[in-house]
Amino acid sequence: MNQIKHVIFCIIDDVRSDQFFKLIDHGSLPNLKKLMSTGIYSKNCITDFPSLTYPTQVSMMTGTYTGNFLEEFCHGVPSFHWMNRNKNPPFLRSYNSIGSDERIQVYKLNDDLGNNCKTLFEMVGDGNTVSISQFISRGANYLFPERKTKLILYYLLIKHSHNINKYITKANYVAVKKLLKTFEKPDKFFDNKEAPIASNLLFVSSDVMMHLYGFDSELYKLNLFHIDKALGILLKGLDKLGYLNETVFAISSDHGNYKAKALGDFGNFFEENGLNHYHPRKAIKGNVNLGGFNSVGFFNLKSNENSDGRNWNHPTIAEMENYGPKRVNVLEKLFTLDGIQLMYYCDDENTSKKGIIHLKRRDQKTDKIIKSSIEYSGNSKEFKTKYSTEADDYDVFNYRNDEIASTLMDNRFHTLNEWLDATFHIDYPLYPDLLSRNFKNPRRADIIVSTCGDVAYNIKHGKKENKNLYLHDIGLKRSTIVPLIIGGSGDIPVKEISHCKITDIVPTLLKILGKKPHPSVVGESLI
8 A cells, every 4th residue: 555645534424324325326426436346345334422413523533432531542522512510600512503702612622622632634643634624623734614714604604505405516516626726736735745645525515405305305315416426526636636546535424314203392391390401691500401402312410419500510310319409300200201212321430440321211112111231441442341231131222132232241341343243233333332431521411311213302402493303313223324435546455344433434544544543543444
């Protein structure tokens, strides 16, 4: 692979693996099919938990997952919306909204990563780097759009254009042509005349179209055709400039998608149970914050023992079972909400190096609560987890019903890759590992619930945002399995990889360039 001098990492936002390869099989994505035929590909690339845009893209751009980012090699972004309890009053992060400092919060992503991980741009070391339409851009030499205001305007125009299809088509082409310019005239973008060694190109249009019209709409599919055409322009342009044979492309997505069956309604749930929603802009002293809830909800609760309404601590299990002025059992009450099937929360004695995650599932037929648990041990790279059940005949993730996954239910600790090998083909792939890492993050929620996609609530920090049924946050295969193609140069082996994970992409690209990954990288090279 000595002749490979450039890598281009393309993230097509919101593409499910089976949808993607079906279009390739039908001949609808000829340029992507060409890249697939010249390298490695996988139909089972597993995304992160939760399968939401920014936590997953952070993992893609760093090659590591979240965790206790203050003490371990990992990143610090647990979800799309989260609470920072180290602030007084607590700070609420929402990457698609304005913060208390009146700044658009998505620009905080590079800070929120923490200092114990690095992006692809930072890891390639010497050489020019380019970030196109991507907010996770720490270490990039050139960004497009060049200014923050232009980048957010770019997103707003895509989302709110009256002629959305026409504008999105143009946006896809503009992004590709701008990247091509950095190869054509590098001295206009960098301090030297060298073409970029590593580039990231994000196509956000597919996510916008999926939420607006659905993955089953002709407009969504038409936009993927446009993205393929735009990539064709890039391939042809690089060939004309003499760079194509020394360039490798990685094509993947941050998450899949699904359509919820119905919209949920909280009604008077908060008031009836003595729960008061917290927001720092309001004078009232809240005792709960619902950080985000499409079909997966993230609940932050304030310890009963903390009398200061401005300062929050994580509550104990005993407190959650006897919570607020009405002393309600929140762990039971949340199961009364329409559609709630799954629940996850921490044990009281958890530390960065060991702990237990409690899991519950409500059986839809019998209304019985099924219990399981995950026990974790070790730091980031030495991390292992053990998945246990209360009874031998059932478990929360239904792993016992699978011949392969059931072999890891042996009362032993297992590694990330062992869980990958055993669960890539079923619902909730990698969950024993990914859930534990998420709960190790000090920015974690206290309780996470899921409707498994049956019901969508679409709430962000207590406020209902829309009536959208096309979403992508659940742990089922259709939301967690994405496509992966790494090809373009004759030096890449041509083969199908049975399964992999999104954190494998960065170390693979670094391997191709002859670079070493940062110690935080938990993914492994696929070559």
